Amino acid sequence: MAKGRHSLTAGSVALIAGLLVPLLVRNPYYIELGVQIEFYMVLAIGLNMVVGYCGLLDLGYAAFFAIGAYTTGILMTHLHFSFWFCIPFCILGAALAGVIIGGPTLRLRSDYLAVVTLGFGEIVQLLATNLKITGGATGIFGIHPLRLGAHAFSMTDYYYMMIILVVLGVVGAYSLRYSRVGRAWHYIREDEDAAMAMGVNTALFKLYAYITGAMWGSMVGAVYAVSMTAIAPESFSYSQSVLILIAVILGGLGSIPGVLVGAVLVVVLPELLRGVALFRLLVFGLLMVVFMILRPQGMWPENIRGVFKPLVGKTAGKKPGNGSALSLGGGGE
Template structure:
C-alpha cells in the first residue's frame, strides 16, 4: 500500500480509536453510522467504481446480511460470529443472482434491473413470516466475546471501525491485484477487455459477489447493534445514499468514498439547526458540488490509475483473466 503508507494515515487511525473517549453519545452514534457507510461504500465501490456497473439496489445486500444474522440468532439461537459465514454465503449467492441476468446489460437497463432486485428483497422481507413481515425482527441478542457481552456504544463503534479498516485494506488489495485491473479494463471497454482474454462474465459475477459480501458484513453488525430490524431500514433511499457517497467522493477512489460517506451523514446533522431547510440546503450543496467538481472530491488521477503499475511487472507475465 505504498500510496497510503504515510504518517498521516496512521495518525488518522489512532485518532479514530481515541475519538470515542472525547465525543458525547450523540456524536459517537453519528460517527458509528459514518463507519457503517464507509463499509457499505467500499463494497459498492467495487461494483460501481472498479467495474463500472451501476447498482441502484445495493441496500438489498445490506438487508441479506442483517436478516440472515437476525433469523439465525433469534430462531436458531446461533452465536453472532457463527452467523457471519452464512450471511456472507447468502450475500454472495444474491450477488450472483443479480449479476447473472445483467451480464449483457449496461447503463439505464442495468440500473433498472438492480433497482428491481432491491425492491424484490424489500417486498420479500415485508411479506415473509420468517422475516417478521412488516414488523421486522425484534429482540436480536447482542454479540459476545467469551463472557463479555458487547452492548455499549463504544463496543459497536470499535467493532465497525475494525470492520471498516479491514474492508478498506481488502478493497485496496483487490483493486491493485490482477482481478482489480481486470475489473478496470471491463469498466473502460468491455469488448476490448474480452478481446484481451478477460472473462468478463466471471469477473462481473465476482464483482457483484464481493461487493455483496462486504455489504452483508455491515448488515450483520447493524442487526445486532440495533437489536431490531424492519424492511424500512433497507429502502431505495438507502441505496441512493450509498451510491451518492461513492459518486460524491470519487468513483474508484478509496479515500474519496470514505470522505463521501462522512459527508452524506455528517452534513445533514450539522444542518439540524435549520430543520425545515436542511435537506434543501443539503441537496443544493450536492448539485453545486457535482457541477463544479463532477469527478468527485478525491478522484483518481485518471481513468486508468488502477492499472498504472502494469509497466512495472514482468512483460512476459500475462495480466489477463483467461477464459
C-alpha cells in the same frame, strides 16, 4: 510516490484520530454518529468495487445489506445461533442472490443492470415488509448483542469493531485494485469490448465484482443487525441504496480515500443541517448538486498514476516491512 506517502500518512492520522474519539468524546450521540459513519464507509467500500472499479451501476445495494441483517436477525432470534455462526450463512445467501440476479443480467450492458438491481432492491424490501418470518413492518427486535465473556458490547465496542471492519475493507479494496482482478474490472469499466479483446472473460469478472460487493455488504448487514439489536424494513429502502451510492460518487468513483470522505459527508451533512429543520433534505440535495457541478470527479478522485512504477524506481518506492497493498502499488492513492 510523494502523493502515495501523503495518503498513507493521511490514512494513519485519520485512523489514530478515529481510535481516540471514544476516549475524548463522552457524548453517546457522537459515538453513535461515528458508528453510522463507519457503516456508510464499509458499505461505500463494497459498492465502490461494483460501481467504481467495474463500472456496474447498482441501484439496489441495500438489498444485500438487508439479506445479511435479516439472515442474522432470523438465525439469532428463531434458531438462537451465535453471531459468528451466522456470518457464513449471510455470505452464502448474498452470493446466491448475487448469482441469481447477476448471472443472467451481467451479460447485458450496465444500463440494464441498473434497472434490474433497482427492482431487486424493491423486491427484497417488499419481502421484508410482508413476510411473517422477517417480522413484517415492525421488523425483528430483541437480537442479542455481542458478548465477550460476561461483558455485553456497548456502542463504543461496536465503534471499535467497525474500525476493524473499515481497515479490513480498505486493505482488501487496495489489494484488489492493484491485482489482476482489480485491473480486469477497470478494463471492463473503461471499455468492455477492448477488455474482451484482451482476453478478459467479461461476464465472469463482472459477476466477480457484483458478488464480492454483495458478500461484503451482507457481512456488514450482519454486524448492523447485532449492533442495533433491532432491524426494520425502512433501513433497507431504495433511498438507502442511493445514499451509499452518493457516498461513492461524492467522494470519487473508484477512489478509496474518496469514498471514505463521501461516507463522512452523507452522514455529517444532514446532521449539520438539523438547524434548517424541515428544509434539511432540500438543502442536502441542493448541496449535492452544487458539489457535483463544482467537482464532478468527486472530493478525492481516484489516483490512477502509480499503479506501476518503472523498474528502476522499485526499491526507492518500497517501504521496508510494509507488506500491505500500498508497497506493491508503489504509491496508491
